[in-house]
Amino acid sequence: METxxxxxxxxxxxxxxxxxxxxxxxxxxxxDHEEDHLSAEDVYLxxxxxxxxxxxxxxxxxLELLTELKIVDKINFGDGVSRYDLRQEGAAxxxxxxxxxxxxxxxxxxxxxxxxxxxxxxxxWNFQIKDHRLTFHGICWRCNDLGxxxxxxxx
Amino acid sequence: METxxxxxxxxxxxxxxxxxxxxxxxxxxxxDHEEDHLSAEDVYLxxxxxxxxxxxxxxxxxLELLTELKIVDKINFGDGVSRYDLRQEGAAxxxxxxxxxxxxxxxxxxxxxxxxxxxxxxxxWNFQIKDHRLTFHGICWRCNDLGxxxxxxxx
DNA sequence: TTATTATTTAGAATCATTCTCAACTGGTAA
DNA sequence: TTACCAGTTGAGAATGATTCTAAATAATAA
Numbered sequence: 098m099e100t101x102x103x104x105x106x107x108x109x110x111x112x113x114x115x116x117x118x119x120x121x122x123x124x125x126x127x128x129d130h131e132e133d134h135l136s137a138e139d140v141y142l143x144x145x146x147x148x149x150x151x152x153x154x155x156x157x158x159x160l161e162l163l164t165e166l167k168i169v170d171k172i173n174f175g176d177g178v179s180r181y182d183l184r185q186e187g188a189a190x191x192x193x194x195x196x197x198x199x200x201x202x203x204x205x206x207x208x209x210x211x212x213x214x215x216x217x218x219x220x221x222w223n224f225q226i227k228d229h230r231l232t233f234h235g236i237c238w239r240c241n242d243l244g245x246x247x248x249x250x251x252x
Numbered sequence: 253m254e255t256x257x258x259x260x261x262x263x264x265x266x267x268x269x270x271x272x273x274x275x276x277x278x279x280x281x282x283x284d285h286e287e288d289h290l291s292a293e294d295v296y297l298x299x300x301x302x303x304x305x306x307x308x309x310x311x312x313x314x315l316e317l318l319t320e321l322k323i324v325d326k327i328n329f330g331d332g333v334s335r336y337d338l339r340q341e342g343a344a345x346x347x348x349x350x351x352x353x354x355x356x357x358x359x360x361x362x363x364x365x366x367x368x369x370x371x372x373x374x375x376x377w378n379f380q381i382k383d384h385r386l387t388f389h390g391i392c393w394r395c396n397d398l399g400x401x402x403x404x405x406x407x
Numbered sequence: 408t409t410a411t412t413a414t415t416t417a418g419a420a421t422c423a424t425t426c427t428c429a430a431c432t433g434g435t436a437a
Numbered sequence: 438t439t440a441c442c443a444g445t446t447g448a449g450a451a452t453g454a455t456t457c458t459a460a461a462t463a464a465t466a467a
Contacts, residue, residue: 152447173328214365222403223393224350232385238378248377307416
């Protein structure tokens with residue numbers, strides 16, 4: 098995991114920012130909670146455990162910075178908060194989400210799946226796609242009672 | 253256009269709500285601005301022209317009600333406001349959006365395009381899809397300087 | 408008519424996010 | 438070493454969107 102932080106450090110330096118202790122602590126929390134979809138407040142509370150002096154504004158600033166550098170993506174599931182999600186290293190596009198209307202769980206789909214759709218959109222709508230957001234709302238495998246199974250691990 | 257309001261009225265009644273003058277005024281504004289993606293504040297300002305006594309809270313409540321009844325969809329493009337978009341009558345799924353990073357324009361795609369992707373997701377992730385949100389971020393035909401043309405009218 | 412319920416209004420309250428500004432940091436040049 | 442400087446931080450104030458509250462009003466039922 099150390100190398101991952103180092104690479105992020107390089108990305109910051111490349112944009113002439115420093116990896117301050119506060120920023121490092123924030124990134125560590127994000128790495129430790131890659132599965133989750135934390136709000137700024139969530140991150141703040143978790144970071145306080147390893148860096149108690151940190152202020153909420155700094156967390157917001159750091160998350161904004163990381164978003165700018167495309168290290169994290171800011172998402173919104175319709176409750177009043179923004180959530181922050183680490184991008185897969187080297188991923189060209191943002192991954193997709195499955196939001197369960199029953200239990201509220203948010204699962205991720207790392208596969209692109211949209212290549213064909215994007216080709217159509219670029220051609221027919223003359224739109225040069227830079228990124229996308231795709232979220233499905235429905236019932237997850239956990240809440241689906243028809244003897245549903247956990248899906249195979251995501252690629 | 254009258255019939256459209258009548259049908260909405262029926263939908264409200266079916267859920268035992270009334271189409272009060274304030275609600276009707278709000279719906280009219282939405283119908284008159286189907287192309288746009290108005291925020292609650294936007295709607296409020298427009299509604300005031302035809303129903304000056306209306307309060308902002310009522311507009312919020314009405315939009316919430318319409319969202320609940322799936323007459324409109326609430327969307328969020330990452331600026332701090334929720335926007336409200338009339339659903340096509342009879343549309344099973346919400347339509348997609350193209351957000352231009354250059355000029356901020358938001359265009360709509362009414363075609364589904366996701367049938368195949370949804371089939372895969374339902375099968376592989378064991379997820380029963382009820383609805384979706386798909387937004388592309390990029391450069392629109394207006395800002396695309398490579399002699400780009402307006403795309404043919406959406407189906 | 409009277410009782411009951413749904414709806415509205417205005418303004419207060421809430422909550423997430425951003426801003427302000429004084430204090431602090433680490434590095435650099437003298 | 439010392440003085441400086443740009444970048445960064447923390448605390449709390451400010452902002453802005455949204456929701457809540459309480460009293461008034463309108464619609465409905467008995």
